[in-house]
Amino acid sequence: MTSQVDTLLHARWIVPVDAAQSVLEHHSIAISQGKILDVLPTDQARQTYTSKHELELTDQLLMPGLINAHGHAAMSLFRGLADDLALMTWLQEHIWPAEGAFVSPEFVRDGTRLAIAEMLKSGTTCFSDMYFYPDVAAETATELGIRAQICCPILDFPTPWAKDADEGIHKAVEVHSAQRHNTLVSIAFGPHAPYTVSDEPLKKIASLHEELQIPVQMHVHETAFEVAEAEKSGLRPIARLEKLGLLGPNFQAVHVTQVDDEDLDLLAKNKVKVVHCPESNLKLASGFCPVDKLLKAGVSVSLGTDGAASNNDLDLFGEMQTAAQLAKAVAGDAAAVPAYEAIRMATLSGAECLGIDEITGSLESGKAADIIAIDMSRLETLPVFNPVSQLVYTRMADKVNHVWVNGKMLVRDGLLTQIDIEKLKQQARQWGEKIRAGDNND
Ligand SMILES: [Zn+2]
Known part of the structure; x- marks a missing residue:
C-alpha cells in the first residue's frame, strides 16, 4: 500500500538544518497540502508514497x-x-532626498516586485x-506567494508615508489589523533607529508591542558615530531601549556593530535577536558585528542583505559567505562561525528572529514546504566532499534550480513561474530613467 502525496522530491543530498547538523544522502521529501509530510531514505520513499509530481533531483x-x-x-x-x-552623507544627501521625490505606492509596488524576483531566483523564500x-509591500508579497515580515516605518520627521511618529504608529496598527488573517505575511513595527525616533513614540511602541504581540525591528x-553621539546625552542606545521597555525576545536589532560588555549582557539577558548585514556594513564602513562573541554569549544571530542601495544585491548566499569569512577575521579565529552555523544563520535563526520557527526555517515534517533545490554538478562545485562547504564557501546563488514556498513551485529550472521578467525589467529601466532625470511630475 502506498499513499498519495502532492509532490515527491528525490535528492542526492538534503541539508535539513536540524540540531544534529545532518547531511542526508539519497533521501526524499514528501509534500502534502503545502507542508512537509516526511523526510526519509529514497528507497523507503518509493515504497511508501506515490505522486503525480515526482522529481528526480540527481546531483x-x-x-x-x-x-x-x-x-x-x-x-x-x-x-x-x-x-x-559614509552612512550619514549617503542618507542625508542622496537617499532621503530621492525618497522624498520619488517614493509612492507605485514605486513601492514595482520596487518590491523587482526585489522579490531577485530574492526568489537566488533561493530566498x-x-x-x-x-x-508597507500595506503595498504586504499585498505584493502575498500576490507573488513569498513569505514576509513587513515592518511599518516609524520616524519622528515627515516621510512619504506618515507625517510623524504618532501617525506611523497609528497606521502600523491599522496595517497589522488588516493583515491579521494573512498566513504568509506578518506585520511588525519598524522604528527606524534610536537617532530618528524619540522616547515618547518608543514608549508607545513598547506598550503596543506588549499588548498586541507585534514584533519590533530597528x-x-x-556605527560607532551613532553610539558616541548618544553617549553625549547619557546612555548608549541599547541601554536606552532597555530603559524604555523595548528589549525582549520579539525585539530584532539590526547591525549591532558596537558591543561593549554591558550591551552584550543586555542583548543576552533580554533574548534580543540580532540581524547581521555584513555586506552593507562593509560597504558603508559601518563597523564589524562581533558575531562569534554574540553566538558564544547565546545571542541568536541571523542574516540580512539590507537594501540593494547599500549592498548592492539581495543575494543571501553571498551574505552567508561574507558573514562566515568576516566572522573569522573579526574573531581572529578560523574556527569561528563554521559552515553549518552560517547556514543556520541564513535559515532557522532567521525564522527564530521573525518568530516563525514553528512554521519554517528547517526541513522537518509538519513545517511548511519552503524548500530550494541546488545544482551541485557545476564546475566550481566539484568535487563534493561535504556539500555544506560548497553552500557557504563557493558562489551558489546562480545554482538555485527550483524554489517552493508552501509547496508551491515559484522557480522552476531557474525561471520564475509567477512573474513576467521582461515586464519587470522594462519597469525597472523606466524608473531608472525617471530618477536619473530627477523628474517626478507624472
Ligand atoms: Zn536597513
Whole structure:
C-alpha cells in the first residue's frame, strides 16, 4: 500500500538544518497540502508514497529556503544611485532626498516586485522588509506567494508615508489589523533607529508591542558615530531601549556593530535577536558585528542583505559567505562561525528572529514546504566532499534550480513561474530613467 502525496522530491543530498547538523544522502521529501509530510531514505520513499509530481533531483541538494531577515525591498530601484559614501552623507544627501521625490505606492509596488524576483531566483523564500507603504509591500508579497515580515516605518520627521511618529504608529496598527488573517505575511513595527525616533513614540511602541504581540525591528548600533553621539546625552542606545521597555525576545536589532560588555549582557539577558548585514556594513564602513562573541554569549544571530542601495544585491548566499569569512577575521579565529552555523544563520535563526520557527526555517515534517533545490554538478562545485562547504564557501546563488514556498513551485529550472521578467525589467529601466532625470511630475 502506498499513499498519495502532492509532490515527491528525490535528492542526492538534503541539508535539513536540524540540531544534529545532518547531511542526508539519497533521501526524499514528501509534500502534502503545502507542508512537509516526511523526510526519509529514497528507497523507503518509493515504497511508501506515490505522486503525480515526482522529481528526480540527481546531483541536486535540498535545503530550507533562505530567510533574509532585514532589507528595504523597494530600494532596489535606487540600486547604484550613490555609492562610496559614509552612512550619514549617503542618507542625508542622496537617499532621503530621492525618497522624498520619488517614493509612492507605485514605486513601492514595482520596487518590491523587482526585489522579490531577485530574492526568489537566488533561493530566498522569506524576507523582512522595512519601507514606506508597507500595506503595498504586504499585498505584493502575498500576490507573488513569498513569505514576509513587513515592518511599518516609524520616524519622528515627515516621510512619504506618515507625517510623524504618532501617525506611523497609528497606521502600523491599522496595517497589522488588516493583515491579521494573512498566513504568509506578518506585520511588525519598524522604528527606524534610536537617532530618528524619540522616547515618547518608543514608549508607545513598547506598550503596543506588549499588548498586541507585534514584533519590533530597528537599526541599532549601526556605527560607532551613532553610539558616541548618544553617549553625549547619557546612555548608549541599547541601554536606552532597555530603559524604555523595548528589549525582549520579539525585539530584532539590526547591525549591532558596537558591543561593549554591558550591551552584550543586555542583548543576552533580554533574548534580543540580532540581524547581521555584513555586506552593507562593509560597504558603508559601518563597523564589524562581533558575531562569534554574540553566538558564544547565546545571542541568536541571523542574516540580512539590507537594501540593494547599500549592498548592492539581495543575494543571501553571498551574505552567508561574507558573514562566515568576516566572522573569522573579526574573531581572529578560523574556527569561528563554521559552515553549518552560517547556514543556520541564513535559515532557522532567521525564522527564530521573525518568530516563525514553528512554521519554517528547517526541513522537518509538519513545517511548511519552503524548500530550494541546488545544482551541485557545476564546475566550481566539484568535487563534493561535504556539500555544506560548497553552500557557504563557493558562489551558489546562480545554482538555485527550483524554489517552493508552501509547496508551491515559484522557480522552476531557474525561471520564475509567477512573474513576467521582461515586464519587470522594462519597469525597472523606466524608473531608472525617471530618477536619473530627477523628474517626478507624472
Ligand atoms: Zn536597513
